[in-house]
Amino acid sequence: MNLHHILLIVRHELAVERRAAEVVGLVTPFALAALLVLPIALGIDQATTSRVGFAAFWMISLLFGGQIAWRQATGHVRAVTDQVRLSGIDPASAFFGRFLANLILLVLLMTISLLGTIVLFSPPPIAAAHWLGAGVLLFAIGLAVIATVISDLTIGLRSRGAIAALLVGPLAIPLVVAAAQVGQAATVSGQLRPGGILTWVLVLVLIDLIGIIAGVLTARPLEETLG
Incomplete structure (x- = not known):
């Protein structure tokens, strides 16, 4: 892999997002709106909303994080692949x-969603912020990998954007x-056992x-298949 090429692709993808602002x-606004609706649907019981706060965060992260796959699947078309090659x-x-x-x-989306979760749900106090941060980052890495791999695998398929979004959920x-589990153990109400959380x-x-x-090793064979 070439660091210069990697940075070129990163700048290109972020420039596309900056122009489209998807x-x-x-x-992100729809994710926050979903977080806002959930406490209203659950009622005014503070204990209930507090208990489900982090569960709502992970659900919203998966649901709206999957849109990253949809965004790239609709934007990463055959012509772009040929241009890169x-x-x-x-x-x-x-x-x-x-x-x-x-x-x-994804990190941007999840950071904003986490702050929204803390404000709207008042979840249990965090006893180990570093473990929660590690869980969020590792989740984002995994979801980003899945989104990127699925985007590559669905090139050339009809309705590939919808297919990509549907595939993210089961794989994630x-x-x-x-x-x-990491998030639950990192709260005061969780059982913070270093061995278990590790x-x-x-x-x-x-x-x-x-x-x-898997993504790195299959990148060239996938390109040759498309070629």
């Missing part, structure tokens, strides 16, 4: 660049389970590594 101007950019570098761009957008279930963190790391390695 994640910042559309997905003709420019001499290594397929693995192109994949990693798209992954990093997705990760940046292990991420949600592990990240939710196990779930390692599960997230393993999922992320498998996804990244």
Whole structure:
């Protein structure tokens, strides 16, 4: 992989997002609106809303984070793939660049959603912010990898944007389970056992590594298939 090529792809993807403003101007406001509606639907019982706060956060992160896959699937078309290939950019570098761009957008979305969750739900106090931060980051990495891989796999398919968005959910279930366990253990009401929480963190790391390695190794064969 070439660092210069990776940074070129990252800048290109972020420039596309800056012009379209799909994640910042559309997905994020709707995620906050969904967070706002949930406490209203649950009623005014503070204990209930507090208990489900982080569960709502992970659900919103998965639901609206999956739109990252939709965004890239609709934007990463065959012509763009051909242009990248003709420019001499290594397929693995192109994949990693798209992954990093997705990760940046996901971290932005999840950070804003987490702040919204804390304000609207008043979840249990966080006893270990570093573990919660690690869970959020590792979840974002895994979801970004899934979104990028699915975007590459669905090139050339009809309705690929809808297909990509639908595939994200099932593939991200292990991420949600592990990240939710880390988040629960990081709160005061959770059972903060370093050994237990570390196990779930390692599960997230393993999922992320498998996804990244698979994406990098399959980037060139996928490009040759398209070519």
